[in-house]
Amino acid sequence: MVRPSQPVLDAVGTLARVGLAAVWLVSGALKLADPGQTLIAVQAYDVLPDALENVVAIALPLVELVLGLFLLAGLATRWVAGAALVLLLVLIAGIAQSWARGLSIDCGCFGGGGQVAAGQTEYPQEILRDSGFALLAVWLLARPRTLLSLDGWLARGRGDSRGNSDGPEPDYSGIAEGN
Numbered sequence: 001m002v003r004p005s006q007p008v009l010d011a012v013g014t015l016a017r018v019g020l021a022a023v024w025l026v027s028g029a030l031k032l033a034d035p036g037q038t039l040i041a042v043q044a045y046d047v048l049p050d051a052l053e054n055v056v057a058i059a060l061p062l063v064e065l066v067l068g069l070f071l072l073a074g075l076a077t078r079w080v081a082g083a084a085l086v087l088l089l090v091l092i093a094g095i096a097q098s099w100a101r102g103l104s105i106d107c108g109c110f111g112g113g114g115q116v117a118a119g120q121t122e123y124p125q126e127i128l129r130d131s132g133f134a135l136l137a138v139w140l141l142a143r144p145r146t147l148l149s150l151d152g153w154l155a156r157g158r159g160d161s162r163g164n165s166d167g168p169e170p171d172y173s174g175i176a177e178g179n
Contacts, residue, residue, distance in 0.1 A: 013146040016136040020084060021071035023133055028064030030111030035061075041113020044105040045094050063087065071140075074149020081140035088134040092127055099123040 004012075031038040039057040042048065048056060067087070070080040095107050099121070106116050107126045144151065 009143065010145055010147050013140065013143050014148065016139045017071050017074060017077060017146045017149070020081075020133060020136045020140070021068045024064045024068030024071065024084065027110050028061040028068060031061035031108075032065065034111060037112060037114070038108065041106070041108025044103070044108070044114045045098055046101075046103065047094065047097065074146055074151050077140055077144035077146065077149060077151050081137045081144065085134055085137035085141060088130050088137060092130045092134070095123055095126050095130070099127075 031041075035057060038061060039053060042053050042057045042060070064087075067080055067084050070076055071084070091107070091109065098105055098107075104116050104118050104121055106113050106121070108114065109126065109130070140146075146152070
């Protein structure tokens with residue numbers, strides 16, 4: 001069986017990191033741009049006490065933007081991927097419980113959200129999409145080493161040219177190490 005080379009794996013990781021960063025940045029920006037609609041989306045899930053709905057509606061876009069910025073910069077990649085995975089699992093669980101309870105809502109994952117007409121839900125597609133994003137996070141948890149990242153720059157400053165690889169590696173210019 002042919003194993004992909006270190007530069008190929010690093011490039012795949014970079015695409016996963018930048019792709020997941022884009023997801024969080026777009027999602028967070030769209031929610032932040034319309035906080036009233038974000039609150040409606042949070043309320044539509046009907047799982048939080050009223051006192052927490054405002055907190056979640058305010059905090060969620062900010063958390064998403066922070067995750068996106070850290071991933072874009074490639075800073076604390078493994079930790080951020082872990083946090084992203086946890087958040088994605090919570091979102092998937094929220095969508096699944098809405099589906100199981102027979103609620104007719106738009107998830108509000110990329111802005112909007114709230115009640116929709118019966119038959120207008122897209123629960124399977126939303127769960128599959130978010131599961132795909134979760135796979136990107138899993139890749140980065142297992143293999144946080146990516147190109148063009150602050151993790152790599154900081155690791156080189158410590159004299160660490162291997163990162164989390166299994167054996168000795170040449171020091172590829174611009175390759176980042178994970179945490």
